[in-house]
Amino acid sequence: MTSLIWLTAQEAAKNRGNVLSLYRQLLRSLNSPKLQLSYASRLAKKAEVKTIFLFGSEEISKHNVADLIHTAEYALSQLKQGKIPNNTTQY
Numbered sequence: 001m002t003s004l005i006w007l008t009a010q011e012a013a014k015n016r017g018n019v020l021s022l023y024r025q026l027l028r029s030l031n032s033p034k035l036q037l038s039y040a041s042r043l044a045k046k047a048e049v050k051t052i053f054l055f056g057s058e059e060i061s062k063h064n065v066a067d068l069i070h071t072a073e074y075a076l077s078q079l080k081q082g083k084i085p086n087n088t089t090q091y
Contacts, residue, residue, distance in 0.1 A: 005061065005062045005063065006060050006061065006062070007060050007061070007062055007065060011062070012060075012065075015065055015069070018069060019053070019056070019057075019065075019068070019069065019072075022069065022072040022073065022076060023049070023053045023072070025076055026049050026072060026075060026076055026079065027046055027049060027050075029076060029079035029080060030042055030045050030046055030049070030079065032079065032080075032082065034082030035079070035082060035084060037084070045084075052068075053068075053072075056068040
């Protein structure tokens with residue numbers, strides 16, 4: 001059984017700016033004309049991003065927060081290339 005290492009308030013505050021920045025960048029990237037998405041699909045993807053970050057904002061495990069940041073950075077890199085990230089990809 002793996003034990004979880006909890007975030008301190010100071011660590012959570014340190015990550016907050018990075019997480020908020022990634023969230024905003026992901027939402028903006030979903031508006032890119034490079035992406036072949038209908039208006040409804042863009043709204044659905046934005047709702048998906050919002051849900052992930054909403055649940056992530058309640059996370060207190062260091063490892064899970066690090067995974068959220070890593071996944072968001074990967075998704076952002078894919079969106080900047082005009083690709084839609086695959087939800088089933090293992091990171």
